[in-house]
Structures are given as C-alpha cells and as structure tokens.
Amino acid sequence: MAQPQTRMTRQRAVILEELRKTKTHPTADELYGMVRQRLPRISLGTVYRNLDFLADSGTIRRLEACGTTKRFDGDIxxxxxxxxxxxxxxxxxxxxxxxxxxxxxxxxxxxxxxxxxxxxxxxxxxxxxxxxxxx
The missing domain is CATH 3.30.1490 (Dna Ligase; domain 1)
Structure with a gap:
C-alpha cells in the first residue's frame, strides 16, 4: 500500500500561506480563488485534497457545523x-x-x-x- 504524501509541496505551502493570511475562515472554493492568484494552473481538486491533508495532519483546522459548508482555519x-x-x-x-x-x-x-x-x-x-x- 502506498504511503500518504507527507512533504510540504509548493502547492500545499501556498494553500497554507493563503489560509493563514486570512481571518475569514474560507471555504475550499473561496481559498481556491485566492490560491489561483499565485498558482493559476492549480485545480480545485488539488486544493480540496491538500486542505483535507493539512486538516488531517493537524496543520489547519476544518470547521464543520451540522448542515453547513466546510470552512478552514489556519489558526490551530x-x-x-x-x-x-x-x-x-x-x-x-x-x-x-x-x-x-x-x-x-x-x-x-x-x-x-x-x-x-x-x-x-x-x-x-x-x-x-x-x-x-x-x-
């Protein structure tokens, strides 16, 4: 079985930097718009996968309230x-x-x-x- 990717890729680093710059607790779609300013060729799927990885690793916080869109917080x-x-x-x-x-x-x-x-x-x-x- 393949080991999960654990290194800090450039895409992951940019996503983390953009998330930590804002205090608005953005959705993945909102963060995608921010990240595309720096990485125009990044896909929405890549942003989603990296946000899930960062949240699962404890680097960021995933905010999930019942019945609401997931948001993310760079302040853990x-x-x-x-x-x-x-x-x-x-x-x-x-x-x-x-x-x-x-x-x-x-x-x-x-x-x-x-x-x-x-x-x-x-x-x-x-x-x-x-x-x-x-x-």
Missing part, C-alpha cells in the same frame, strides 16, 4: 468560533473560553466521548444592520 490555537446564522460568516472568540470537560460523562449508546466543542451562533454586524433597515 485553542479558541472557539461564532457563526452568523444569516450569511454563515465565522469569527474567532478571543480570548478563548475553557473547553468543557468530558471525563466522567456517559451517553446511552456511546462507548467513548473524546472531545467537546463550544460553538456560538449569532448575527454579524452587516446582517444585523440589514435586519434593522428592514424594520
């Missing part, structure tokens, strides 16, 4: 996120809150609980202003 420090319920924009909660403890928790039908996350839903400034204008 411990922190929580807030998501606008209207437009889907994501922001960082800083300073971060303590993570909830999972030791001693039991849930019927589950053998092991590994981790817990705190995520927040709200309205971004633009969506709140747009809602206020409609009233």
């Amino acid at each position: 420090s411990a922190h929580q996120h807030i998501r606008c319920v209207v437009c889907g924009k994501i922001g960082d909660i800083m300073p971060p809150l303590p993570e909830p403890a999972v030791e001693g928790l039991s849930v019927p039908g589950f053998d092991t609980i590994y981790t817990a996350r705190i995520e927040f839903d709200g309205l971004c400034e633009q969506c709140a202003a747009a809602a206020a204008e409609k009233q």
Whole structure:
C-alpha cells in the first residue's frame, strides 16, 4: 500500500500561506480563488485534497457545523468560533473560553466521548444592520 504524501509541496505551502493570511475562515472554493492568484494552473481538486491533508495532519483546522459548508482555519490555537446564522460568516472568540470537560460523562449508546466543542451562533454586524433597515 502506498504511503500518504507527507512533504510540504509548493502547492500545499501556498494553500497554507493563503489560509493563514486570512481571518475569514474560507471555504475550499473561496481559498481556491485566492490560491489561483499565485498558482493559476492549480485545480480545485488539488486544493480540496491538500486542505483535507493539512486538516488531517493537524496543520489547519476544518470547521464543520451540522448542515453547513466546510470552512478552514489556519489558526490551530485553542479558541472557539461564532457563526452568523444569516450569511454563515465565522469569527474567532478571543480570548478563548475553557473547553468543557468530558471525563466522567456517559451517553446511552456511546462507548467513548473524546472531545467537546463550544460553538456560538449569532448575527454579524452587516446582517444585523440589514435586519434593522428592514424594520
């Protein structure tokens, strides 16, 4: 069986640099648009594969909320996120809150609980202003 590619290729490095330059938590499609400015011949599939590799290796964070498009975060420090319920924009909660403890928790039908996350839903400034204008 072939070993997974682990070296930092030029494409992977550019994807990581572009992701770390932004605080918008882009989707793969949005990041593809950014990366194409530097690597015009890169394919969307290559961006997706490299984002998955970087997330699986712990180099970046994959943000997946139920029923929403995957987004990516180049900041892997411990922190929580807030998501606008209207437009889907994501922001960082800083300073971060303590993570909830999972030791001693039991849930019927589950053998092991590994981790817990705190995520927040709200309205971004633009969506709140747009809602206020409609009233």
